[in-house]
Amino acid sequence: MTSHRFGRAAALAVLLAPLAAQAGDASKAISLSASLCASCHGEDGNSAVPLFPKLAGQQAVYLLRELKDYKSGKRTSEVMQPIVSGLSDDDLANLAAFYAAQKPAPGTVTDPSLLSVGKNLYLKGNDANGIPTCESCHEVDGSGGGKFPRVAGQNVEYSLEQFRLYAAGKRTNGARVMKTIAERMTEQETRAVAEYMASMP
Amino acid sequence: MNPTLTALASMTLAATLSLTALHANAQQTPRAKGIESAGYVWNTPDPDLNRALDYKASAKRGKVAYKICKGCHLPDGTGKADALYPQLAGQHTTVMLKQMMDIRAGRRDNPKMAPFVGDWIVTAEELADISAYLKSLPPPVNNAKGDGASLAQGKALYEKDCAVCHGKSGEGDGKKFYPMVANQHYGYLLRETRESRDQGRRNASPEMVKVLKGYTDADVAAVSDYMSRLSVAKK
Numbered sequence: 001m002t003s004h005r006f007g008r009a010a011a012l013a014v015l016l017a018p019l020a021a022q023a024g025d026a027s028k029a030i031s032l033s034a035s036l037c038a039s040c041h042g043e044d045g046n047s048a049v050p051l052f053p054k055l056a057g058q059q060a061v062y063l064l065r066e067l068k069d070y071k072s073g074k075r076t077s078e079v080m081q082p083i084v085s086g087l088s089d090d091d092l093a094n095l096a097a098f099y100a101a102q103k104p105a106p107g108t109v110t111d112p113s114l115l116s117v118g119k120n121l122y123l124k125g126n127d128a129n130g131i132p133t134c135e136s137c138h139e140v141d142g143s144g145g146g147k148f149p150r151v152a153g154q155n156v157e158y159s160l161e162q163f164r165l166y167a168a169g170k171r172t173n174g175a176r177v178m179k180t181i182a183e184r185m186t187e188q189e190t191r192a193v194a195e196y197m198a199s200m201p
Numbered sequence: 202m203n204p205t206l207t208a209l210a211s212m213t214l215a216a217t218l219s220l221t222a223l224h225a226n227a228q229q230t231p232r233a234k235g236i237e238s239a240g241y242v243w244n245t246p247d248p249d250l251n252r253a254l255d256y257k258a259s260a261k262r263g264k265v266a267y268k269i270c271k272g273c274h275l276p277d278g279t280g281k282a283d284a285l286y287p288q289l290a291g292q293h294t295t296v297m298l299k300q301m302m303d304i305r306a307g308r309r310d311n312p313k314m315a316p317f318v319g320d321w322i323v324t325a326e327e328l329a330d331i332s333a334y335l336k337s338l339p340p341p342v343n344n345a346k347g348d349g350a351s352l353a354q355g356k357a358l359y360e361k362d363c364a365v366c367h368g369k370s371g372e373g374d375g376k377k378f379y380p381m382v383a384n385q386h387y388g389y390l391l392r393e394t395r396e397s398r399d400q401g402r403r404n405a406s407p408e409m410v411k412v413l414k415g416y417t418d419a420d421v422a423a424v425s426d427y428m429s430r431l432s433v434a435k436k
Contacts, residue, residue, distance in 0.1 A: 125272055127284035130313035132272025148268075177269050180316035 024060065024093030026101045032091060033098050036083060045098075046105040050157035057104035062149040063096035065174070075173035107153035107198035111191070118196025121189055129184045134193065137177070142200040147174070152200035159194035230315050231307030235403025236410065243406045244378055250302040253325040253332075254295065263334030266327045269317060278338045282345035282386040290338035291384065291433065293375030297332040300380075300404075309404040340384035342434045347387045347426025351419065355427025358420055362412045363428075371431030383431035390425040 034043060037055075041047045045056035055063065069075035071084045071092065084092065109115065123140070125133040134151070138144050142152030151159070165171035166182035182190070235241060267278075274280050278290035289297060302325075303309040305318045318328070360369070363382075367373050371383030382390060396402040398413035398421065416424070 127273075127281060127286070130273070132269075134272075136272030137268050176322045177317065 024097030026098040029094035029098035045102040050155045053158045054154055055099035056102035058099055058150050059144050060096045060100035061146045063099055064093055067092040069173040104153050109195055109199045110156050111195055114192040114195045115199055118192035121193050122196050131184050151197040154197050156194045156198045159197055163190040230312045233307040235308050236400050236405055247302055249325050253298045253329040256326045256329040258329035258333035260333040260337045263330035266331050267334050278335045279341045282388055285389050287389045288344055288386055289335045291340035292381055294332040294336045295375045295378050296380045299378050301328050303404040340434050344384050345386040346429045351423035352427055355423035358424045359427050370433055371428055372433050382428045383433045387425055387429035390428050394421045394425050
């Protein structure tokens with residue numbers, strides 16, 4: 001991305017910052033995000049690496065909780081923990097506000113044949129196995145809300161990895177409901193839902 | 202190695218490790234003594250339940266907390282007849298709290314539901330808020346009904362054996378933790394009545410079980426059909 005385009009994204013972030021739920025100041029995270037986060041998550045939070053989550057347009061409340069949990073070790077990650085350990089709480093809030101204000105790029109579907117199964121599970125759940133709908137918390141359009149993350153357009157690989165971590169009891173934060181749900185999903189269901197979420201604009 | 206590559210390598214390793222552990226540690230469903238145990242007393246004091254009952258609940262807060270329930274019980278609380286998810290709109294708060302606490306403690310077996318009422322998911326206070334919200338919703342009139350073949354038999358049984366506690370109109374009695382059976386789905390009533398008779402519903406009232414002992418499957422179906430047609434909904 002050119003510095004000119006990045007400048008526009010940053011300007012947008014500043015403009016939208018007051019809309020973010022947290023007290024973070026997006027404009028104060030511009031250089032921090034560029035130096036610390038951009039190599040994996042993209043300059044505007046649209047990570048191009050399938051295993052790294054997209055952060056652009058993510059819920060600020062959720063982002064801040066995840067950052068704080070990485071810092072405290074409540075959410076374990078050998079990668080993220082050392083990166084955020086040196087940051088102040090203000091830095092974390094500013095980063096959350098910055099990424100929440102970025103425009104999410106469309107997701108990448110890797111297996112369109114799974115979309116109809118994924119859509120059905122996302123909207124209707126699976127009664128036989130006691131799997132609730134996803135839209136109940138993550139909303140019909142996948143935008144999430146507050147502590148419930150946006151899932152629309154998310155990278156398939158990242159979503160799949162999270163389902164696996166939840167089911168294995170290794171995603172140690174925010175796992176209250178998702179652990180049970182992930183345990184009940186078949187491998188095909190997790191793939192299908194991950195593809196459907198990626199397809200959502 | 203640059204940071205991106207290091208990150209990629211360790212995350213791929215994590216993915217591989219976690220795959221092998223998939224489904225390895227499913228939550229254990231709780232189990233406590235119920236009607237099958239000697240000395241069972243129905244509705245014994247439960248600290249969790251008492252906390253919820255003493256709490257000044259708010260339907261407004263409950264609407265927010267209900268998010269994690271509505272993925273199965275639906276936004277209007279009416280459940281799913283074909284999946285045997287009960288309808289809850291307008292149900293007595295005491296009844297819902299007792300049942301949820303019984304499921305939480307393992308006095309009522311419900312492996313599907315149990316993890317969602319765990320104390321690591323919802324507090325007693327949140328359950329009270331959720332119950333207040335559900336109580337405020339209108340019971341459905343389009344709940345699933347039986348085939349209508351034995352309604353006279355069902356009515357006779359209901360009025361002889363059930364109405365004394367569950368009310369002539371199926372309204373139940375919140376003060377006594379007796380559920381409203383009106384506007385409930387037939388399939389759910391059928392299953393729970395049968396399970397109560399057969400002591401599979403382990404938190405059932407021994408008085409009710411005694412009454413149901415003499416019921417044939419046809420009697421259970423008839424009385425369930427009759428109950429599904431009772432209504433407390435405002436006309």
